Amino acid sequence: MIKLKGIKKFYKTKTGLVNALNGIDLEVNKGDIFGVIGYSGAGKSTLIRLINMLEKPSEGRINVDGSEMSTLSKKALRDARKQIGMIFQHFNLLWSRNVKDNIAFPLEIAGVPKRERERKVKELIHLVGLEGRESAYPSQLSGGQKQRVGIARALANDPKVLLCDEATSALDPKTTEAILDLLVDINQKLGLTIILITHEMHVIKKICHQVAVIDNGIIVEEGEVLDVFRSPQMAITKDFVKQVTSDSESEEAVKLIKQTYPSATIARLTFAGEAANRPVISELLKQEAIDVNLLEGNLSQTQRGALGTLTLLLDGEAPKVKDAITFVENQGVVVEVIQHASEPVS
Structure with a gap:
């Protein structure tokens, strides 16, 4: 479903080149929930932004559902991005729009007729459990409700892939559990492939099928979640496992x-x-x-x-x-x- 080969990402600074990613090889199977865990500055946010080409790799290839992302024309890239939804740590909602209109926004951009938009928005509000809050504005919502709006909006164009950039880091533990349960439910109902980055190992334990540990721009360990928990090989992985064991x-x-x-x-x-x-x-x-x-x-x-x-x-x-x-x-x-x-x- 998703293949990254030889991915490198350099940033030019006043003091020289910074290597954010240095030779990433990664493969995510269709329908999996794949977790990428690392400490702040490890390169995980850069990695997830490369998948939908919000940033371009300095070297390497990114293939999503058969499309080589770095070789697509601007129009083809726009079309490909419709198949990749994304949710963020701080929700990124439009504060002047209510719940319905936030969810409908990507459908408006795509030119979907009003009646079809309304049908789809209603369906998504039910899916994420926001019935009764359709007319509320972001300032009237809790953190968990805001993230549910963000998830619904990310699903508006029926994507095949959902990218989650520290999606629960701004939430309290109880709300985090509810959002993680929702992501599992979406994965199972829609067959959606989910890539989730985090610095919290309990998130990996609860919902992920596979996990990759990233440190200083390099994948240092990767495998089935149970295998990694049972026998972590690297010191950083052992530290993460101790968070929950x-x-x-x-x-x-x-x-x-x-x-x-x-x-x-x-x-x-x-x-x-x-x-x-x-x-x-x-x-x-x-x-x-x-x-x-x-x-x-x-x-x-x-x-x-x-x-x-x-x-x-x-x-x-x-x-x-x-x-x-x-x-x-x-x-x-x-x-x-x-x-x-x-x-x-x-």
């Missing part, structure tokens, strides 16, 4: 347990997909002669299946503890030993 309270609990049981092994288990549905711990207790205490844990759902973590205290003879860890790993569970037996407490 651990918190300060659990880390403090682990520190306290390490002080209380300095001779025991402490291990963090990460379950993903089918492994999260297996009775691994009960089987472990049946087969291995060690004491197992649960320190903390959580379980959540991703678009590709369950994801969970457990932190365990394993107490027993060293060979038995080693056998227990091997048994768990053989069940498809990733095990990170936080503290080895008799390890000095830091």
Whole structure:
């Protein structure tokens, strides 16, 4: 559906060239929700703006649904952009227009007859859950409602691709969850391909099928969301994963347990997909002669299946503890030993 090959983007400044993107290769399958995550300045906003040619690449090729975007004439590019909707962090609504007229705006530009515009706007208002707010102006809407207007407007021309530029960053947690649920609903009902950029890993976990991690203009890690959560390879990816698999309270609990049981092994288990549905711990207790205490844990759902973590205290003879860890790993569970037996407490 979307292919980026050898993408580079340079900006000229008074001090010289700035490399915003440096050799991006990326492929997004039709119907997927693809997340791009990175810290501020990593290049993710530049990347998403290149897909609909709001900015042109310095090098490389961008293909969207069979069209080489950088080779299109101005008219052909305008037509191609109708197939790519975009929503923004700060909504970008027209403040002098009400909800209906904001949603109708791209249809007016496209020359759609009034009766057809009204039908389409009504359909989109229902889709995004804004019934009763048709005549409200942006100043009368909450942040979540404004973003729903932005989503409806982006869908007005029946695009095949929806680009989301930090679409939930300006929203509170509860509203963020509602908007993410709406994006999943749209993806499933319309078969829309969605590319979403963010710096929040819980957004990736909740709705994305695939994820790419970008750092200093380079994709450093990429894959199925469950695979990346189960076994992150790069330090930056591990930091992002910790955003949703651990918190300060659990880390403090682990520190306290390490002080209380300095001779025991402490291990963090990460379950993903089918492994999260297996009775691994009960089987472990049946087969291995060690004491197992649960320190903390959580379980959540991703678009590709369950994801969970457990932190365990394993107490027993060293060979038995080693056998227990091997048994768990053989069940498809990733095990990170936080503290080895008799390890000095830091």
